[in-house]
Amino acid sequence: MKGHPYISLVAGGAGFIGSHLCRRLLHEGRQVVCIDNLQTGSIRNIQPLIDHPLFQFVNHDIVQPYMGLERIDEIYNLACPASPIHYQDDPIHTTETCVIGMLNLLKLAQNHGCPILQASTSEVYGDASVHPQKEDYWGNVNPIGLRSCYDIGKRCAESLCMDFYRKHGVKVKIIRIFNTYGPRMAIGDGRVVSNFIVQALRGEPITIYGDGSHTRSFQYVDDLIEGIMRMMQTDDEFTGPVNLGNPDERSVRELAELVIQLTGSKSELMFLPIPPDDPHHRQPDITMAKTVLRWKPMVPLDEGLKQTIEYFKDKLRDLQTNNIINN
Numbered sequence: 001m002k003g004h005p006y007i008s009l010v011a012g013g014a015g016f017i018g019s020h021l022c023r024r025l026l027h028e029g030r031q032v033v034c035i036d037n038l039q040t041g042s043i044r045n046i047q048p049l050i051d052h053p054l055f056q057f058v059n060h061d062i063v064q065p066y067m068g069l070e071r072i073d074e075i076y077n078l079a080c081p082a083s084p085i086h087y088q089d090d091p092i093h094t095t096e097t098c099v100i101g102m103l104n105l106l107k108l109a110q111n112h113g114c115p116i117l118q119a120s121t122s123e124v125y126g127d128a129s130v131h132p133q134k135e136d137y138w139g140n141v142n143p144i145g146l147r148s149c150y151d152i153g154k155r156c157a158e159s160l161c162m163d164f165y166r167k168h169g170v171k172v173k174i175i176r177i178f179n180t181y182g183p184r185m186a187i188g189d190g191r192v193v194s195n196f197i198v199q200a201l202r203g204e205p206i207t208i209y210g211d212g213s214h215t216r217s218f219q220y221v222d223d224l225i226e227g228i229m230r231m232m233q234t235d236d237e238f239t240g241p242v243n244l245g246n247p248d249e250r251s252v253r254e255l256a257e258l259v260i261q262l263t264g265s266k267s268e269l270m271f272l273p274i275p276p277d278d279p280h281h282r283q284p285d286i287t288m289a290k291t292v293l294r295w296k297p298m299v300p301l302d303e304g305l306k307q308t309i310e311y312f313k314d315k316l317r318d319l320q321t322n323n324i325i326n327n
Contacts, residue, residue, distance in 0.1 A: 005031040005054060009072050011062050011105060012079030014041030016184045017119070017177075017221060019049075021076060024225050026052055033069060037061035039093075040081045045184050062101035063093070066108060074232060075116040077105050080154075082121070084147060084275070085190030091149035098153025099160070106164045106172075115171035117232050118161050120241060122178040122282055123151045132249075132283035135176070135241050146276055158241065171236045175228065178245025178284045182221030182304060183311035187319075193218065193305075196256050197312050200265035210274035212253025217283045219246035220304035223297040230293040238292065245284035246297040262305055 008025045012018040013034030018041065025032045031054045034046060038059060049055045060066055062079045080097045081087040087094040102118065109116035125133045126141030141151045164170040181193035188198075199206045227244040250258075253269070260267055289295045 004071075005029065007031045007033065007069065007071055007073045009033045009035065009069065009075045009108075011035050011075070011077045011101070012041060012119075014038060014043065014046050014057070015078060015082075016045070016182075016186065017180060017224065018076075018078040019045035019184055020182070020221050020225050021078065021228060022046060022049055022055070024229065026054055028229075030054065032056070033058060033072075035060040035062065035066060036079065040086050040186070040189070042186070062104055063096045065104045072108065072112040072114050074114050075105055075109050076119070076228070076232075077102065077116065078119040080150070082150075083190040084150075085188075087150040088146055091146075094149040095153045098150070098157050102157040102160050106160060106170060109172075110164065110168050110170050115173060115232060115236070116161075117173040117175065117228065118157055119228075120158050120174050120176045121150070121154050122176055122243070122245060122284065123147070123279075124155045124158065124176060125279075125282075126151060127279045128281065131281050132247065132285040133243065134285040135243055135288055162239065165239055172239050173231050173234065174240040174242070175231050175244050176241050176284075177224060178243065178282065179216045179218050180221055180224050181218055182308055184221075185308070185311075187312070187315065192216065192252060192255065193308065194312070196259040197263065197305075197309055198316070200259050200263040200267045201309070201312060201316055203265060203267055205270035206256045206260065206267050207270050207272055208252055208256055209272050209278065210252070211271060212256065212269070213251055214274070214278070214280045215249045215251050215282060216255070217246045217249050218255070218301055218304070219244070219297050220299035220307075223299055227289060227293060227295045230295050234292065242288050242293065243284040243286050244289060244295075245286065246301075247284055247286055248297075248301060249281075249283040250301065258302065259305065259309075262302065263309055
């Protein structure tokens with residue numbers, strides 16, 4: 001609409017990935033409405049954006065319908081705890097966020113006639129028996145396990161997206177996000193990259209669950225944001241799902257050793273029992289992303305880790321300073 005900025009609603013916009021997306025959208029000249037219940041998101045993540053004239057923060061849980069805008073041009077749904085320690089803390093609410101929250105946002109998109117992007121996850125593949133994972137692989141997921149609130153919840157959200165597309169013509173975009181890291185990850189969120197970096201910087205043992213041979217593929221957050229932007233720009237008929245991840249597969253032990261090297265830490269490795277249903281291998285096939293989105297990850301692991309390590313150095317320094325002041 002001429003004379004009015006494009007309005008982007010970002011659910012979960014105060015989270016790790018959501019805050020990076022909000023910043024990118026503002027850079028593109030969009031008006032950004034960030035809604036977040038701050039369960040795992042943080043005002044600190046969006047503090048630099050608060051005074052931006054095109055930015056608005058609303059404390060809201062998408063399990064409840066959101067009716068706060070007369071016009072919305074696009075919706076991004078990143079509203080869900082994404083690490084096991086968080087989504088298992090309140091598994092019922094996690095399922096509600098994935099399913100009822102998705103339903104509410106799809107109805108909102110239908111009412112406004114706007115596209116909606118669902119941030120799904122590689123966890124829909126479960127402990128994959130196909131390697132690497134392509135989008136046409138249906139997965140191997142335990143529907144009653146400790147992780148099912150998230151894994152099955154995200155699968156149900158994808159199903160709702162496709163039903164709204166087929167039945168109501170809602171323009172849906174589904175991405176499946178593989179392990180992502182970068183600045184603004186939370187300390188103690190249980191994700192492997194943040195755990196290893198914080199433990200290394202503190203000189204604590206680096207805890208590896210299993211023997212360290214299980215693998216993950218790590219993408220830097222800036223690469224993911226570029227993929228999200230490109231996905232939203234695809235034709236209305238293109239729904240995905242599309243894998244967004246880095247096919248550079250590394251063992252967890254290899255990651256731990258690289259973090260020790262980059263931090264100059266003297267931390268030793270400590271091996272613990274592997275949690276139930278933890279996937280042994282995770283690597284995306286990104287053929288579709290390369291073909292349709294003209295996208296591939298550009299940030300090498302060591303470069304991205306250096307940026308993330310500097311972030312956590314500053315964060316740990318701030319925590320130490322605050323503790324000294326408070327004591």
